[in-house]
Amino acid sequence: MIDENLLQRLGGIATTHQLRAAGASSPELAAAVADGRLHRLRNGIYVAPSAPPLAVAAVTARGRLSCVSAARTYGLWSGTDTRLHLQHPPNARAGPAVAAVRHWLPTEHEEQLWRVTFADCLRSVARCADRETAIAVFDTSISAGLTTPLAIPRILEGQPARVTSLAALARPGSESGVESLVRQRLHALGHLVEQQVHVPGVGRVDMRVDGVLFLEIDGFAFHSDRRSFERDRARDAVLARQGSARLRVSAAQVMEDWPTVLASIRSLLRPAALP
Numbered sequence: 001m002i003d004e005n006l007l008q009r010l011g012g013i014a015t016t017h018q019l020r021a022a023g024a025s026s027p028e029l030a031a032a033v034a035d036g037r038l039h040r041l042r043n044g045i046y047v048a049p050s051a052p053p054l055a056v057a058a059v060t061a062r063g064r065l066s067c068v069s070a071a072r073t074y075g076l077w078s079g080t081d082t083r084l085h086l087q088h089p090p091n092a093r094a095g096p097a098v099a100a101v102r103h104w105l106p107t108e109h110e111e112q113l114w115r116v117t118f119a120d121c122l123r124s125v126a127r128c129a130d131r132e133t134a135i136a137v138f139d140t141s142i143s144a145g146l147t148t149p150l151a152i153p154r155i156l157e158g159q160p161a162r163v164t165s166l167a168a169l170a171r172p173g174s175e176s177g178v179e180s181l182v183r184q185r186l187h188a189l190g191h192l193v194e195q196q197v198h199v200p201g202v203g204r205v206d207m208r209v210d211g212v213l214f215l216e217i218d219g220f221a222f223h224s225d226r227r228s229f230e231r232d233r234a235r236d237a238v239l240a241r242q243g244s245a246r247l248r249v250s251a252a253q254v255m256e257d258w259p260t261v262l263a264s265i266r267s268l269l270r271p272a273a274l275p
Helices: 006-010 015-021 026-034 052-060 069-071 118-128 129-145 153-156 161-168 177-188 226-242 251-256 258-273
Strands: 013-015 039-042 045-047 085-088 102-104 193-199 203-209 213-218 245-250
Touching: 013 015, 013 026, 013 052, 015 045, 039 052, 045 052, 045 118, 052 069, 052 226, 069 085, 069 118, 069 129, 085 118, 085 129, 102 118, 118 129, 118 153, 118 161, 129 161, 129 177, 153 161, 177 193, 177 203, 177 251, 177 258, 203 226, 213 258, 245 251, 245 258, 251 258
Parallel strands: 085 102, 213 245
Antiparallel strands: 013 045, 039 045, 193 203, 203 213
């Protein structure tokens, strides 16, 4: 019998050995292919119809999703790089040609055939992605509970110095990649940035800049319902009654018009610095 739970755990792609070890016989595998429950991708590898297309593309190319492509599947920030990133063991033979960024690196064992391990994902991001994106991936992995600030240096051990140095820049508190980008950019300009600050009567606020400006960053899919919209208007009203400087910006504004966002932040900070 075909173990559906196993297939789901493996992302819809499994080897003959994995399926046989879970109890499937050769006739059952043949029957599953005949009735469309499985597709034989190549000798020894079966794919369920539910398998993600990118996962199938990676295995077809005899690689695994890596770098930001893998980060996306782990629910992490993946920046604006939409290219397909694949990792292959050194000296391995790549499969059919696909448009991809290839990483020829030692690959940890992972029962899922289509993506690298979480640790390999962080290592490949640190080696390939730009500095800002790599740190945002680290930050969101901490917030997701997949790692800790102390674990990241261990994961990056043995990597080039420019890679290991990034570990010290990871911070908890960024609940989205865009929040991490804002933190990084303001910190680089010399601003003090506190994240997830609790404000009495308001709750947690994304950031407090230089101790005076409360900054909220609405996500790409924010305010999909009226309740969340009204809740944030109420939070803004409480901050206003408290006399706090405040600014709410969208993720799109940060990504597409950072100079205007920065100018707004500076204009609100300037009066607070005056005697």
